Amino acid sequence: MKKNIKCYMCDSDAVSSEHVPPKCLFPESKDVEGENYRKHLITVPSCEIHNSAKSKDDEFLMISLAGIIGNNSIGYLHKFTKVNRAIRRTANRLLDKAFTSRKHYYLKRDNGFLEVIWGTPDHERLISCFEHIAYGLHYYHLGKCFKGKVNVLLGYLHSEDEGNNTFVQYIKDRAAIDLKDIPEYGENRDIFYYQFSDPDDNGIYMVHMRFYGGIDIYASFLPEDKPKPFDLGIELMNAGIETVFVLDGKEYRVKKANKSEEKNESENL
Template identity: 75%
Template sequence: MCEKPAVSSEHVPPKCIFPESKDVKGINLRQHLITVPSCDVHNSAKSKDDEFLMVSLAGIFGNNSIGFQHKFSKVNRAIRRSSNRLLDAAFTKRKHYKLERDNKFLEVIWGTFDHVRLNDCFTHIAYGLHFHHFERRFKGQVKVIMGYLHSKDMSNNNFVQFIKDRAAIDLKDVERCGKNPDVFYYQFVAPDEHGIYLLHMRFYGGIDVYASFLPEDKTKPYNLALELMNEGIETVINLDGKEYHVNVKS
């Protein structure tokens, strides 16, 4: 993250998102975790966000069984210990619902995540994975897109879906890295003609996060479609015969 001396190491992603064996029927998912060197400032700042990230990710619809077991064990214990302060930190707005099935109730939370804080967490992880994978610190711009969140803005959802579909093409034959893929794995795509490259992170089998890397010695390419979208102009993007409508006027 910076040029300060590394005096400790940190886990990327945070260790706490990997369930303990007592919570997942004896499976050890905390082996061979990724660590990178860290300065005191960034490590201590990150530690405050680790539980926030854990609460924000575990239990989301679409996760695999590991994610749900983690939610109903360690995550719930952490929430109870904090007297719900962790939920207050994770959501800027939220509503609680109870779903009934076969005389059993499941509590569901529907709300708005702290998007800014999540973005900072994933950016931090992206820098760490870059250092781990390429053995050098990244200098340049990193932009994160959270492919698992849904917005009230359908144009935003359409653009995110385009990114996911485009990434799926680029990632088709790319190696998945990570010793505990049911919890987390990542993939780096080779740089394109502009020197920009993509990182794909998947958590709990269903949470997709993307980060683009633009090195400081490269110039951001001009993209007409992006410029039109940024100006609020209705834009249609085509990919393999599929259309993605952005800034559609009602």
Template identity: 45%
Template sequence: MCDNDAASMEHVPPVCLFPEIKDTKGINFRKNLIKVPSCDIHNSKKSDDDEFLLFSLTGLITNNTVGKFHFYSKVNRAIRRKNKDFINKQVLRNHKYGIVKINNEEKLISIGHPDAERLAKCFEHIAHGLYYHKFGKRFIGEIFMINGFIDYKDSNQQMLKKFMKRRFELETVLNEDFQGDNPSVFYYQFHKPDEHGLIAVKMVFYGTAEVYVCFKAKEIEMPHNLTTELIGGGVKTIMTLGDEEFPFND
């Protein structure tokens, strides 16, 4: 991510997201984990961010069984060691408890606003690592990101999330296979560069938490985009994918 000398190898994603064998009774969820060179600032000094990401992702009620298991084992142990205000101050803002019905069974859950800015920072680290792992060089440019597991207050952002999800679904068959030797924890898929040279990657955590990332290299100059200007200017605009319509500023 920077020009500093590499001091260690960093796991991508953080190793803490993968359950340990001592908790899984012999099942190995840490097969062939990705590692990339990293400076000290972008590895060991971000341990708090790694823990924040672990708590944020394993706590999602839509997770697969591995994500839920990791939450009720390692993460629950860690939460009990924290002070009572940890979740409210570090993971969810405006935290409160609520009851939801899952498979006809009532469950006590935590409800709140995620720290989207901090999540983006964590996913940016992972995206840079995956890019280096695939292409063997550091990415220099801008990264654009949409979190598929967050409901955005802004209606245009929410519609963009739906648009990106559908576009990735339609383009999946045209691109590389999904990668990752521990897919129940994490897998990803790079898409071929588009007509402008933009490269996209889809990251999936615990089966359902999707993150969509676009890499715009420094040397790429984007052409004038009327659609983007209309949406940004508050004009009602409809984008289409196949026979589906996605209205903005509706």
């Protein structure tokens, strides 16, 4: 690592390189019939502190994402090979870290049974993982460490609060419009690609990340020199008042649940 290169997350000197997203999310050749999905991966310079913090989360993120229902075939294959080996190696301790609560179901198939895990993921840890990836992509794509506020939206989780599900769908539909003509970046797009939007009138911009063809993550960037914009609809929604958002003639009726009522769930195979 060259001297005077700064970390992608802070102003400390970098001591190593980090893969963004983690290399373990990309299958090894031995598991995918010789395909090399670990070529041309993104790396960014990292300080010792952020290097250590991120490496502890890499395997957690792999366990949390690879088996989600709705993934493409590569995601499933990764789950049944490398991910299952990691789970067996730790005697299910990785599952305990990935879910705050979970239930196991077994679906009958022609050649046996398929195990399905339905549970509540460690939401805060997932947010932290994707914040780090967002910072890394910002450094790599825009050539500088981001200074400001990052907000992450997990677009793939299902919630028991239907108002939250409606709002997430609104954000996804709105992002699809904003990103319609934006290029997709990434050498292994069946596993991961990203898009950066242009800044809006308030100076806010966004990165959209897609994993395994079906997991959508959105992270917005509000630079530190920009004031937080006021949005009446968001303020009403956060106050628990039913709010109607309109996009291309479609209405999204949202009433945010109390914090004690919120519960995010995801499916894993």
